[in-house]
Amino acid sequence: MKNWDFTPPPPSDLGDHDVPLEGTHLQGRRIALLITGGIAAMKTPLIARALRREGADVVAFTSSEALRYVTIDTLEWSTIHPVVTRLTSAAEHLSDSAPFDAYLVAPATYNTINKMRYGIADGVITSTLASALGRMEQGKTKIMIVPTMHGSLHNTILTESLKTLDSMGVAIMPPREDYGKHNLPSEREIVVQLCRLISHSPLKGVSILVTGGPTPVPIDNVRRLTNRFTGKLGAIITEELYLRGADVHLIHGEGSYHPPAYLPYQLAKTYDEYLALVLEQLSQKSYPFGIFSAAVADYQPETVLPGKTPSGGVLKTLQLVPTLKVIEEVKQRFPDLSMVTFKYQENVSHEELINIAQERLKRGYSAVIANRGEEIESIGEQIAYLVTQNHPPLQLIGKKVIAQAIADYLERLTS
Template sequence: MENWNFSPPSPSNLGDHDVPLVGNHLKNKKIALLITGGIAAFKTPLIARSLRREGANVVAFVSEEATRYVTLDALEWSTNNPVITQLTSAAEHLSDRTPFDAYLVAPATYNTINKLRYGIADGVITSTLASALGRMEQGTTKIMIVPTMHGSLHNSILTESLTFLDSLGVNIMPPRQDYGKNNIPDERNITVELCRLISNSPLKTIPILVTAGPTPVPIDNIRRLTNRFTGRLGAMIAEELYLKGADVTLIQGESSYHPPDYLPYQLAKTYQDYFKLVMDNLSQKSYQFGIFSAAVADYQPETILPGKTPSGEALQSIKLIPTLKVIEEVKNKFPSLYMVTFKYQEQVSHEELMNIAHERINQGYPVVVANRGEEMEEKQDHIAYLVTANKSPKKMIGKQEIAQEIVRHCEVISNPTDEI
């Protein structure tokens, strides 16, 4: 624990009920958060604020049983909206005037799931869900439930109800299973899956391969040659795609950075692992896009030394030979893949960097994300340029903007008639 000099926190522009935005995937979306009477209800203020961090407008519907585990004040504070605890002449369960884009039932108890399956509408939650089902069948909303209960309640009746609801089109998020229970997942994981569910991006369900991070080459059984890049930007690109609903696979080079657990990724410990994973993935699935942001090793030892080279002695010379250029191998073997490649340079001017990027485009690569170390050091931020054949290079500042612009470019390519 660090020492505190008892100084107050720095001033902030955020109000007491405000949340810092981490994205805009739920911007202008109205979400009904339906809270049932399980102990996990105490986490729902965190879920509400997590949804709002993606721009959502959240309204909480709360059963009487749920108020044993979470207070109405906490929910009103975290949603910044009045909480609905009973149905009145305003017909809150119908929400005709301001319909919801999605209904999230978290936690979803054994009792509520089975009532939903059999069409029982005997309270604020079940009546709201009955109307939501009708809207879902009309194609105007989505429903996601998060089953949360003790393992002994996960019986054949529950399984039958979940199977039936799944067949209707209700999205069922897998619980976090620990200690013999179906536990509620982390609030960020819930938010991510809801973003994917209601996304209308042209990239939804499109297979996309993303690579990130370093690709070390071994010197001996212990030592490796690597670089300082972590793969965080590539993982942010993959996360942006995942939130859009894309069928994304991330190949992550081993480093100090680990992607979020909800991202589907494969770990490449060496350059050879990386090369094999890229080729295997592209051979096994028809990917539409490949985004190659990995800092791939350019050289490898001609011979890997056996065992562990003794320390404290002069190391014999290591002859380095060029590695195969992965993007060249991919381009030759998978010519229909739309490739986004990266080019990092140092000790070049901006004009020279653009020339290098266009040289690669002339070789048949449609997009190059180019940057140079000097500019990044000067601005103390990650700066890159999205370079294509027919448009002026687009300057991007910060990893988040770079990730968003790359994804936006892929959306336009995927469906050029849509305005993104």
């Protein structure tokens, strides 16, 4: 623990109830957070704030049992709206005057799931869900439930209810399994799945392959050559596409950074494994788009030394030979794939960088994200340029902006 000099916190533009925006995927969307009577209800204020970080307007509905585990004051502070704890002449369960884009039941208890399946409407939550199901069947809203309960409650009745609700179109988020129980996933995972559920992006359901990270090459059974790139940008691109509902798959080279577990990805431990995984994915599934942000090794040892080379001596020779250019191999084998590739340079001018990117476009690539080391270092944020046919280069500052620009570009191609 470091010593504290007892100074006050630095000032902030955020008010007491405000949350910092992490994205806008729920901007302008009204979300009903339905809270049932399980111990996991104590986490719902954090879920509400996580939803708001994506721009959502959140209203909490609670059963009387839920209020044993979470307070009205906490929920009102978290949502900045009055909590619906009982139904009045305003018919809060119908929400006619201000309809919801989605209903999120978290936690969804055994009791609520089974009542929902049979259409029982005997309280705030179940009556609201009865109306929500009707709206869902009319195509006016979405419903997502997050089951949480002790493992002994997962019986045939529950399984049948889940299957019935699934067949009706209710989205059922898999719980986090731990200690013999169905537990709530993290707040971020819940928000991500809700974003995917209600996305209206043209990329929803579109298959997209993304690559990222370094692709190490072995020297011997222990040592390897790699580069300093982490692959975080590839994961951010994947998450942006995933939030928009794309059927995205990331091939991530092994390094110091691992993507969030909720993203669909495979880990490539070496250059050879990376190449094999890319070709395998493209052969097994039809991908209209590929985004190649991996920092692929340009050289590899001509011969991998056996075992572990003894330490303390001099490694006199390490003959390096060029690796196969993955994007060129992909372009040759899969000519219909629309490819967004990356080009990193150092010791070149801005004009030279753009010319290099434009030359690549002439070889048939759809778009190039070009950047130079000098511009990264100058302001501390990654600066890149989206270079496409018939448009001036678009400057992008920061990894998140780069990811959003790529997703926007693919949306234009899809629309």
